[in-house]
Amino acid sequence: MRAADALCEALKAEGVKHVFGIPGGASLPLYDAIYDADFEHVQVRHEQAAGHAAEGYAKASGRVGVAFATSGPGATNLITAIADAHMDSVPTVFITGQVRTDLIGTDGFQEADVTGITMPIVKHSFLVTDPAQIPDYIHKAFHIAKTGRPGPVLVDIPQDLSRMEIDYEPITGAPKLPGYQPNTEGNIKQIRIAAKAMANAKRPVLYAGGGVINADASEELRELAASDRFPVTCTLMGLGGFPAPHEQWLGMLGMHGTRSANYAMDEADLIVAIGARFDDRITGKLSEFAPRAKFVHIDIDPAEISKNVPAHIPIVGDVKKVLPKLTGEYRALAADTSRLDEWWRRIEGWREQYPLHYEETTDQEIKPQLMVEEMYRATNGDAIITSDVGQHQMWAAQYYHFAKPNRWLNSGGLGTMGFGLPAAIGAKVAMPDEQVVCLAGDGSLIMVCQEFATAAAHDLDIKVFLMNNGHFGMVRQWQELFWEERYQSVVMGPSPDWVKLAEAFGWTGILCDRKDDLAGSMKTALETDGPVLLDVRVTQNENCYPMIPAGAAARDMVG
Amino acid sequence: MADSGTKDILDLDDLRAEGGLTGRRHLLSLLVENRPGVLARIAGLFSRRGFNIDTLAVGPTEDPDISRVTLTVDGAVHPIDQVTKQLHKLVNVIKIRDMDPDTAVAREMALFRINAAADNRAEIIEFTQIFRAHIVDVSRRSITVEVTGTTEKIDSFERMVRPHGLIEMARTGEVAIVRARPES
Numbered sequence: 001m002r003a004a005d006a007l008c009e010a011l012k013a014e015g016v017k018h019v020f021g022i023p024g025g026a027s028l029p030l031y032d033a034i035y036d037a038d039f040e041h042v043q044v045r046h047e048q049a050a051g052h053a054a055e056g057y058a059k060a061s062g063r064v065g066v067a068f069a070t071s072g073p074g075a076t077n078l079i080t081a082i083a084d085a086h087m088d089s090v091p092t093v094f095i096t097g098q099v100r101t102d103l104i105g106t107d108g109f110q111e112a113d114v115t116g117i118t119m120p121i122v123k124h125s126f127l128v129t130d131p132a133q134i135p136d137y138i139h140k141a142f143h144i145a146k147t148g149r150p151g152p153v154l155v156d157i158p159q160d161l162s163r164m165e166i167d168y169e170p171i172t173g174a175p176k177l178p179g180y181q182p183n184t185e186g187n188i189k190q191i192r193i194a195a196k197a198m199a200n201a202k203r204p205v206l207y208a209g210g211g212v213i214n215a216d217a218s219e220e221l222r223e224l225a226a227s228d229r230f231p232v233t234c235t236l237m238g239l240g241g242f243p244a245p246h247e248q249w250l251g252m253l254g255m256h257g258t259r260s261a262n263y264a265m266d267e268a269d270l271i272v273a274i275g276a277r278f279d280d281r282i283t284g285k286l287s288e289f290a291p292r293a294k295f296v297h298i299d300i301d302p303a304e305i306s307k308n309v310p311a312h313i314p315i316v317g318d319v320k321k322v323l324p325k326l327t328g329e330y331r332a333l334a335a336d337t338s339r340l341d342e343w344w345r346r347i348e349g350w351r352e353q354y355p356l357h358y359e360e361t362t363d364q365e366i367k368p369q370l371m372v373e374e375m376y377r378a379t380n381g382d383a384i385i386t387s388d389v390g391q392h393q394m395w396a397a398q399y400y401h402f403a404k405p406n407r408w409l410n411s412g413g414l415g416t417m418g419f420g421l422p423a424a425i426g427a428k429v430a431m432p433d434e435q436v437v438c439l440a441g442d443g444s445l446i447m448v449c450q451e452f453a454t455a456a457a458h459d460l461d462i463k464v465f466l467m468n469n470g471h472f473g474m475v476r477q478w479q480e481l482f483w484e485e486r487y488q489s490v491v492m493g494p495s496p497d498w499v500k501l502a503e504a505f506g507w508t509g510i511l512c513d514r515k516d517d518l519a520g521s522m523k524t525a526l527e528t529d530g531p532v533l534l535d536v537r538v539t540q541n542e543n544c545y546p547m548i549p550a551g552a553a554a555r556d557m558v559g
Numbered sequence: 560m561a562d563s564g565t566k567d568i569l570d571l572d573d574l575r576a577e578g579g580l581t582g583r584r585h586l587l588s589l590l591v592e593n594r595p596g597v598l599a600r601i602a603g604l605f606s607r608r609g610f611n612i613d614t615l616a617v618g619p620t621e622d623p624d625i626s627r628v629t630l631t632v633d634g635a636v637h638p639i640d641q642v643t644k645q646l647h648k649l650v651n652v653i654k655i656r657d658m659d660p661d662t663a664v665a666r667e668m669a670l671f672r673i674n675a676a677a678d679n680r681a682e683i684i685e686f687t688q689i690f691r692a693h694i695v696d697v698s699r700r701s702i703t704v705e706v707t708g709t710t711e712k713i714d715s716f717e718r719m720v721r722p723h724g725l726i727e728m729a730r731t732g733e734v735a736i737v738r739a740r741p742e743s
């Protein structure tokens with residue numbers, strides 16, 4: 001069998017139904033094989049979008065997302081998406097064509113050392129040197145991408161090798177990777193100590209992150225929280241891991257989190273970190289982070305434990321397996337729940353004193369926060385929401401109360417503008433029966449607006465709700481607050497005419513610039529068949545609050 | 560859940576955080592898959608994470624599919640725990656041993672080309688004998704000496720000959736292996 005066909009067989013064996021990509025010279029043999037393959041190839045308009053679509057596909061469905069690109073510029077266009085998947089631990093496989101083996105190292109046409117370039121931003125990579133390796137590498141790539149701490153894996157295939165004939169035998173059984181054995185169980189002795197510490201804590205907080213989503217462990221998290229009245233907060237990446245409207249829910253923590261969550265972290269005596277990695281958006285000034293707390297840290301990646309904040313009780317394991325054990329051990333202790341009364345009184349006090357709030361307008365001006373609240377109502381809080389990066393992303397995190405996992409797809413670690421639209425494409429391909437809405441920023445959307453064509457060509461019923469504030473809003477906010485209002489390069493101006501742009505791509509375009517029309521236009525957009533762009537003109541210079549200024553402590557929240 | 564937790568008191572104040580700096584030099588011995596790019600991954604990891612490699616030696620092992628990488632890292636500057644955990648994440652790294660200096664045999668080899676005019680030639684030859692080193696090359700103006708031993712021994716040889724005019728020096732970096740226990 002031709003090696004390229006064996007590659008497709010291996011993908012099929014991995015259960016691949018869709019891939020995203022753009023062909024080119026070095027990947028011609030691969031595309032010739034895709035011609036006959038059993039999966040669908042979604043042709044995007046820029047390789048970066050193929051990568052983000054693969055991420056959106058993976059984040060929405062939990063399945064591995066796959067993107068294809070040709071050598072050189074095709075592959076380098078994937079880089080941002082690969083880095084994004086690396087930072088946010090998204091299970092993805094990137095397959096790139098490479099120049100012929102006799103050209104490698106000669107600066108051949110469209111040659112780029114993609115395995116070299118991507119080394120710091122992949123979980124692992126394979127450069128094929130023998131066509132017979134291809135099926136084996138594909139299985140290994142999938143195994144590595146989806147197990148342990150998920151992440152991107154790259155397979156780079158020289159053009160001449162993918163054309164060669166090989167003996168193809170379907171591969172079954174676990175791939176042989178002597179240096180790769182993720183530890184998932186969690187040490188029971190450590191789990192017992194953690195349970196005891198929790199039973200003795202008077203001001204505990206459960207701090208959950210993206211690991212809970214990766215592990216599909218939101219049920220298990222809820223069980224643990226229910227074993228006593230533990231207050232719960234999630235990171236940006238963990239939203240939906242705990243049902244937002246819930247009496248134990250404190251809201252998101254961190255830079256734009258709620259005061260209740262951040263103050264609770266600040267005063268906690270025990271913080272149980274569950275699949276969360278103490279990012280600097282959470283800790284702020286490290287030396288003043290949670291100064292009274294001891295830390296239980298549960299993570300599948302041992303290197304995350306004590307990387308930023310030294311753990312007192314480290315537990316290496318899959319939260320899906322560790323949490324039920326922890327809950328069992330905790331329940332067995334029959335701790336006196338009244339010890340938490342005082343803690344809850346304190347938290348209730350913050351909740352009352354510092355709810356999320358914004359100034360409503362009395363005229364027809366649309367506040368961006370209102371736009372998200374209206375979006376929440378229009379979608380019954382149940383859509384898959386993708387987002388770009390900026391203020392709108394933070395308002396979505398604050399005001400769209402995610403109740404289920406895998407419904408909030410955004411770029412947290414890398415903060416990649418332009419993530420939203422291609423991620424929505426990927427999510428819709430993965431979950432055709434779900435409502436998929438991209439909350440876009442006008443600065444972000446224009447970076448990837450060529451992908452309107454992809455959605456139109458594939459007849460994907462996605463909606464883009466554009467929060468149009470005419471600015472790189474988040475950067476404008478920083479220039480206002482921390483750079484003496486010296487506004488530089490942050491105005492977008494009125495162009496383009498988004499409705500016309502959408503229509504040019506075959507979308508429906510709707511403009512909304514009056515508060516009274518907001519609910520109605522969202523309803524129309526959601527009810528209209530096919531892709532729709534809703535251009536919502538919001539307040540131009542609203543700031544996103546509350547906020548911990550960069551490098552400050554939780555206590556110093558402003559707004 | 561036979562020996563499930565009892566309701567013992569565990570005072571949170573008694574908990575101690577793990578990790579931190581050890582303050583000493585660490586000799587890490589890695590068994591890695593013998594394939595292209597593995598060394599680049601290790602070197603890239605160090606530079607990306609801001610860890611500094613003091614010495615590095617790479618070579619084959621008794622198994623042709625496996626190479627050994629021996630490197631030394633300063634535990635006073637870098638948290639060794641983080642270094643080894645990050646190394647473990649590399650899929651091609653099979654095994655890591657943080658060698659205990661008391662139970663490991665570690666050796667390094669070095670070549671020194673030293674100025675050796677008539678007036679100091681005798682002294683250099685004398686040093687060579689004291690250090691159980693070998694003269695491997697001689698010319699009218701210089702002598703080349705091969706020294707094998709612990710890093711400290713090579714350091715002190717260097718200190719001895721430097722005043723005579725050290726023209727060139729090449730050191731391999733340490734390699735190490737665990738000592739067999741006396742009874743085995």
Ligand SMILES: Cc1cc2nc3c(=O)[nH]c(=O)nc-3n(C[C@H](O)[C@H](O)[C@H](O)COP(=O)(O)OP(=O)(O)OC[C@H]3O[C@@H](n4cnc5c(N)ncnc54)[C@H](O)[C@@H]3O)c2cc1C
Nearest residue numbers: 209210211215235236254255256275277300319412413415
């Ligand atoms: C403009 C902007 C503002 C931001 N502001 C905030 C903010 O206010 N608050 C905030 O929280 N974030 C914010 N972020 C996001 C932030 O940068 C980080 O991406 C985020 O905090 C990291 O989330 P996390 O700790 O849940 O880790 P993730 O990146 O989601 O990592 C998941 C962790 O779980 C582990 N894990 C994975 N699978 C498992 C498993 N099966 N079992 C156990 N462990 C597992 C992984 O090893 C990893 O350590 C912002 C980002 C942007 C772009």
Ligand SMILES: Cc1ncc(C[n+]2csc(CCOP(=O)(O)OP(=O)(O)O)c2C)c(N)n1
Nearest residue numbers: 390391392415417441442443444472473474
């Ligand atoms: C690719 C990329 N370039 C630059 C940035 C820096 N940046 C962060 S937020 C932001 C502005 C985002 O503007 P917009 O999408 O309109 O969202 P808003 O903040 O206005 O809601 C910029 C430029 C980034 N995160 N990503």
